[in-house]
Amino acid sequence: MLKRLFAWISVLLFAVFSLYPIVYVISVSLRGDNAFQTQSLEIIGPNATYKNFVSLFTETDFLIWMKNSLIISGVTTLAGVALASCSAYALSRYRFRGRNMMLFSLLTTQMFPATMLMLPFFIILSQLHLIDSFWGLFIIYSSTALPFCIWQMKAYYDTIPRELEEAALLDGCSRWMIFTKIILPISSPALVITALFSFMASWSEYVIAAVVLQDPQLYTLPLGLRSFQASLATQWGLYAAGALIVSIPVLILFISISRYLVSGMTMGSVKG
């Protein structure tokens, strides 16, 4: 009984720990001008107002940023899932020269410090005239999340018994059909996670977007939010309201697929 109580208390405590910053953002977004400074712990203060949300949609380009972010994240997610699922399948099912080398180098790419790639990115992108276009971002975002996604997908494919495919081959299916008709449908947990990672990578990336996108009409949400933090005078209320709205799609996504997360994220080592 005591153990049960202890468990409840600790889980509740952590729930508070993980929720509070969100609650704090909500609370700031509901305050009026400059009420970031308050010494009360009330979540909804006496002067709570929706004003920030209203002005977010009416006075700023928030909807344009939202549209841009959705386009960019949508395309990168599709590209990321397509690329990762195909190449991971090859790595999982075929034995060929250089396979181990490839798997290992995928892991190594995770060890590059981001700062190491940033400068070359800048130079290459501007030489290719990919500044101020979404293409540069599509390419970068869908590729940078790839190594992790490929590992993830490969680990999942490894758990699918080969007998399934052999039977289909005997029935005269082509390899491509086997892949699309048999393998992909049963890999949905891993596909969902791959999609999630690709989506997250582009939805919240800031540093590269800041260099690539220079026309405010092309800004993504992180860039737009950042512009509320103008030099020396942050519009905290607007920022908080925006931050909340930016987080909501991801939150919903995470919560609705948390079931898949558990089954899709065992890193493959138990089985692999």
Next chain:
Amino acid sequence: MRYYLFLLITFCSMAAQAEKIRVHVWHQMIYGHRQVLAEVLKDFEKQNPDIIVQSTYRETEELRSGYQSAAMGGSGPELVYGPSDQIGPFATMGIIRPLDEVLGQDYFTQFDPLAAPTYNGKHFAIGDSVGNHLMLIYNKAILPVPPRNSDELIEMGRRLTVDRNKDGRVDQWGLVFNYTEPFFFAPFIPAFGDDFIKNDVQPNLNTSALANTFQFILDLRDKYKIIPKECDYETANALFKDGKAAMLINGDWSWGDYKEAKVDFGITRIPMISGTGKWPASLVGTKGYSLNVNMKSPEHEAAAIKLLRYLTSTAVQLQFAEKVGTLPSNLEARNTDVVKNNPLLKISADIMEVGHPMPIVPEVRAIWDSLRIQYQKVLAGSLTPQAGAQGAQVLAEKQISEMNEVLQPDAGAIVIKVFFGLVILLVLWTGRKSLVAFIKGFNGPNRFAYYMMLPAFIGIFAVIVYPFFYNIAISFSNFSLRTFQDWSLVGFTHYVNALSDPKFYSLFLKTIIWTVSNVFFHVTLGVFLAVVIDSVMPFKGFWRALLIIPWAVPQYITALTWRAMFNQEYGPINIFLQNFLQLSPVQWLSQPTTAFIACIITNVWLGFPFMMIVALGGLQSIPGSLYEAARLDGATSWQRFRHITWPLLLPVMVPAALLGSIWTFNNLNVIWLVSNAGEPGDQTHILVSYVYKAAFNLYRYGYAAAVSVLIFLILVIWGLGMLKSQYKKETK
């Protein structure tokens, strides 16, 4: 017929449309100024129907780094507008153009000399206003007459710093300002006897003037207690606007904000220092337009110059003066009634009289940075004022020489070129069979696999592998401020420098502490919560969903939220500590240790859900029959965890922890955003954030690239070791 006519007209108008020239302007004007800019640009477009102007707002630092990288690639806006201190670096890099060539010599005589600064004898920018200087702003409702000297300042400050409800918290401050930032502190230095920069380029920091200034601020905070213990720009601004501060030190750009907040304020000079009888000298600068060296066509250039002339013209300057109260740089505009009859501008001109011009040489960046580092250490109590002043001088000299260093190729350069050549030959020679096999593979039995992998690997190659080698090349080069346009391979100097610098090892140690403590908490919390949720709690799905929330929030939002939560005065963490636990408030962000702990707490919050999900997945794969058998044998729950759960969970957790530690080791966002780029005094850096700063704030690209490669090597060696020992264990 009508139809054809219509077509013709459409065609012509389309052609006209196509001929329009688009001119880009990047600026960092604050909101009120942006509105005026939009108006004047609309007028300009009306007068010049063949030109479209696109103006883009960028935050000051971002404008600088964004412009640099755009110009590096041969693009960028035609005009860039910013504070005068960016002229030095831009001109040195060769990315802005001397204006003398295009505007003619007599053009500059119509401006206040402050607005037409020269660098190496040439004009690189034209300011549209003069000012940007600090002053004392006081709330007339609280303080009708401002102090004239520091004794009065302290006396009034003490009288006005009050705790009305006697709860141990101050409700109204005598003085507030962003005092941890050197720019806000610099005006005091000359008032104590000496300037902080000599002959326009040399740092002059090891002076009793600087030490006394440090002491003065410390006294304001600790002895007289008239300024808050932690006070950044936001806090100061909000306190003043809410009428919770009697006096504030701020610049002319902030007036509009206070007018809008309906504060009845007055402005005056920062009070004279009583001990020396000298006035603090604010730095007076200009914000102005510069011309990009990269122009798409001569037409663009002509349009850009036309726009530049327009934006610095008397009429436009007067419009700004009228609407947002800037002091025009154009002498003719200064003599109009709009300017003469503006009471604020009148006092402001008075304040400028004792001001010093803002130095524009690139070296100033290194001086500011050293001053900031040492000053914050003094404020945190880890250095005495004297030692701080002495250290600032040493550091500034070191940073300046590093920044200005142009490395010459040495024997190492030849070694590298030969070595690279040999490696390529060797790879081609040994790999020729594999290469042939690889190409044949596209027709072989495994061709399906080849085609499946090809797109992904092209992407990875283009985005990760190629930049990686590019970075290695930079790490052997002399790419820096003075070799921005043409750098060359020089040798191993950067590696030698990095590895012989004790700082590298202390940062490495800090990075290890950072990584180990984060991963430890991530894994233990993750496993603990997973086990508890899996075995005890009802509604598993609900708790699981609740606890993964931190993972779902974008990192940059999280980091800034936590930064606000750690605020000493207003952060809920301190309020909670005070109100519920009756503890004294912690100065989270101004002490190196607590700031580092704050970063760790933030990162623990971010990372535990990932480990929890992995652990939950691992738990699912443990057969329940094992636990039943253990229960029958009478094992306690701890024994069950120790002998069943943990060993079976380990194979899942080890790779996750491996990946987690790589990510943590390279986590730039949290440190950079929570500690505001390594504050206080650059003491919260880990290796990656240090590299970021070296590259993007101090222009040491080659050095930063070399340290990046070292970080990568450390991780590879460590990762290989881990994998190997893991492999051994499994095969035993």
